[in-house]
Amino acid sequence: MELADTLKQHARQLGFAAVGIAAAAGSERLRLRTAALERWLEAGHQADMAWMADPRRRAVEALLPGVRSVVAVGLPYWLEAQRAPGSLKVARYGWGRDYHRVIDGRLRALGRWLESQAPGVGWRACVDSTPLLDKAWAEEAGLGWIGKHSNLISREHGSWLLIGHLLTTAELPPDQPAVPACGACRACIEACPTNAITEPFVVDARRCIAFHTIENRAEQLPAAIASSLEGWVAGCDICQDVCPWNHKPLPSSSDPDLQPRPWWLNLRAEEALGWSDADWDEKLRASALRRIKPAMWQRNIRAAHLT
Ligand code: B12
Numbered sequence: 214m215e216l217a218d219t220l221k222q223h224a225r226q227l228g229f230a231a232v233g234i235a236a237a238a239g240s241e242r243l244r245l246r247t248a249a250l251e252r253w254l255e256a257g258h259q260a261d262m263a264w265m266a267d268p269r270r271r272a273v274e275a276l277l278p279g280v281r282s283v284v285a286v287g288l289p290y291w292l293e294a295q296r297a298p299g300s301l302k303v304a305r306y307g308w309g310r311d312y313h314r315v316i317d318g319r320l321r322a323l324g325r326w327l328e329s330q331a332p333g334v335g336w337r338a339c340v341d342s343t344p345l346l347d348k349a350w351a352e353e354a355g356l357g358w359i360g361k362h363s364n365l366i367s368r369e370h371g372s373w374l375l376i377g378h379l380l381t382t383a384e385l386p387p388d389q390p391a392v393p394a395c396g397a398c399r400a401c402i403e404a405c406p407t408n409a410i411t412e413p414f415v416v417d418a419r420r421c422i423a424f425h426t427i428e429n430r431a432e433q434l435p436a437a438i439a440s441s442l443e444g445w446v447a448g449c450d451i452c453q454d455v456c457p458w459n460h461k462p463l464p465s466s467s468d469p470d471l472q473p474r475p476w477w478l479n480l481r482a483e484e485a486l487g488w489s490d491a492d493w494d495e496k497l498r499a500s501a502l503r504r505i506k507p508a509m510w511q512r513n514i515r516a517a518h519l520t
């Protein structure tokens with residue numbers, strides 16, 4: 214218990230305002246979430262993200278032999294800052310420094326600290342690209358519940374929480390999973406302009422603006438998506454913006470790594486359309502939005518603003 218408490222304290226000092234522990238053996242809830250992944254894949258909702266079928270996503274032991282505990286951490290990224298009217302719509306997760314780097318660096322620091330306290334324990338830092346069901350494990354560890362838009366929602370931070378995990382062979386006392394609190398609300402389902410939330414908790418990537426603006430490498434966006442972008446050129450925050458859990462006053466992050474580069478909040482279509490490859494490289498240094506290649510930015514901006 215003492216080790217778990219000091220581990221959590223240490224995680225909070227690293228900026229992970231939300232931290233919880235799940236037993237790696239999982240639970241009935243986790244088996245249901247894994248079955249939901251199977252159904253999602255069978256329905257083709259992954260579009261061309263073939264890496265989503267990696268079998269390790271269904272078996273945490275495959276990521277760290279001997280794993281006993283899963284420490285889930287959440288990095289809140291809500292900020293008071295607003296985009297200037299008429300500027301390009303860029304999802305909030307991309308405003309600051311690439312969260313993969315930020316979370317990975319801090320999780321490794323946490324892993325090294327754990328090893329110093331309990332010599333011989335194994336650990337592995339996982340963030341996003343590691344084949345792990347991030348939201349299901351974070352739910353299991355008590356960070357929040359999975360909302361009908363399929364994102365994890367915390368009572369304190371809304372859904373503006375980026376997630377990472379530290380797998381460890383140390384046996385740590387698990388926390389209670391969070392209690393779901395969407396109730397009868399359907400605001401996210403109704404607000405999605407492309408009907409990508411095909412049923413509560415299920416997002417079809419083939420219809421999701423976030424997928425098409427970030428992951429789709431085709432020269433042109435499908436016509437039904439291009440005509441429904443509502444100005445979004447890099448990700449999409451619509452289903453989160455309408456969520457009542459994001460409307461209550463939320464703490465504004467003062468994390469230096471998450472502060473928006475000022476120009477992000479006032480990026481004009483004509484300016485970004487004029488970016489050379491070298492401009493793109495310089496502007497998007499250490500940004501998660503480097504995943505959107507120069508030709509994709511051009512394609513997205515033209516579709517959102519010129520059609
Ligand atoms: C693939 C992926 C995408 C895809 C597919 C989205 C999706 N919903 O799967 C695309 C490119 C569209 C995408 C978009 C976004 N993503 Co993304 N993405 C991922 C990734 C890599 C895997 C997600 C996954 O496992 N999908 C598979 C399907 C089956 O899972 P699922 O849809 O979440 O379904 C689960 C639940 O709905 C639940 N479930 C199913 N049925 C039922 C029934 C009931 C009753 C209940 C309670 C639950 C439930 O169980 C399922 C399995 O866990 C994760 C990182 C990771 N390693 O997990 C990030 C991740 C989910 N993404 C993230 C973010 C921030 C986004 C965006 C908000 C970015 C943006 N602003 O543009 C959008 C949100 C779009 C949306 N509404 O989902 C964050 C979410 C943080 C959070 N608080 O939840 C993650 C966790 C990355 C991270 N490390 O922080 N993403």
Ligand code: SF4
Pocket residue numbers: 362404405406407408409410416420421422423424449450451452453
């Ligand atoms: S991210 Fe946008 S397109 Fe995707 S489900 Fe949410 S509202 Fe719909």
Ligand code: SF4
Pocket residue numbers: 360361362363394395396397398399400401402452455456457458
């Ligand atoms: S908008 Fe409503 S239904 Fe959707 S996630 Fe938020 S509370 Fe749940």
